[in-house]
């Protein structure tokens with residue numbers, strides 16, 4: 001699928017430095033225009049593939065000649081303030097967002113050496129202007145009522161899990177807005193990396209991953225500011241996990257995200273980070289695991305007697321899909337599960353217990369959209385494939 005053809009004009013014969021500057025600039029602009037979440041620059045033996053992640057899926061948009069690969073990566077490194085003369089080490093930086101795209105709040109660049117040269121990924125963070133109410137997320141009734149119950153509590157921890165780009169920040173923002181409406185005046189503070197959604201009446205703090213304001217340092221100081229509700233962008237290290245658990249145990253309602261494929265895996269990850277089982281059972285209220293499944297393009301989807309198929313048209317850039325839907329499952333840490341966590345049960349043990357309790361798996365939740373012809377079984381299987389890891 002080709003979205004545009006910058007390569008043709010810029011790279012046929014001799015490529016000047018200026019051509020590469022224009023090329024990279026156009027790629028960055030085009031990615032933002034189509035709403036890509038990431039741009040991949042992947043060097044191969046003879047070419048440099050440029051891919052956009054759209055609705056969660058990578059699509060090749062450009063195949064550039066190998067000859068200009070180094071120049072393209074070098075240009076990105078200049079934009080990201082990285083060391084252009086070091087090609088042998090991984091580097092991370094950010095590309096300033098003053099290119100006339102007010103929707104973009106941050107662009108992170110990561111460069112990595114491979115046998116074919118350097119590979120670069122630009123992750124684009126958008127200002128999410130569409131505020132979604134908790135009721136509008138499309139969650140199943142049981143999950144919605146559990147989340148509301150947790151949001152009304154004065155303490156405890158809600159963890160939201162799923163891979164990058166699975167809509168976790170949108171869900172958390174919706175819960176924060178629900179709390180604001182239910183309890184006007186409650187002190188709500190967020191620590192984010194970066195702040196993707198501006199919320200009126202909420203104190204939002206931007207973490208500087210390459211600077212002094214990291215999650216643990218900010219969180220520790222913040223607890224002295226007497227917040228009632230805390231949202232931490234992500235628990236990625238043991239130090240943050242420890243402070244978060246303490247906060248959840250001492251009269252704060254804390255919400256955060258973790259990278260894990262299954263709800264039980266989030267608990268295991270906390271254990272691996274050195275959190276004691278009793279600290280988990282007395283602080284964590286629930287784990288919400290979620291994914292986004294692509295919605296079939298209404299313009300081109302094919303109905304085979306109620307069995308819908310993705311086709312592809314102009315409107316969906318040939319992918320057959322347009323937009324995404326939220327699917328989820330929730331694990332509450334109650335009675336038998338608590339005992340299993342205290343006994344340091346492994347992932348399979350916890351999952352087995354969930355099954356016995358009639359837990360509704362995320363795949364089951366997604367089936368309702370397959371039945372309604374909103375997505376396909378294949379899409380659901382693909383998205384939930386990582387649910388078993």
Ligand SMILES: [Zn+2]
Pocket residue numbers: 297298299300301311312313314315316317318320321
């Ligand atoms: Zn279409």
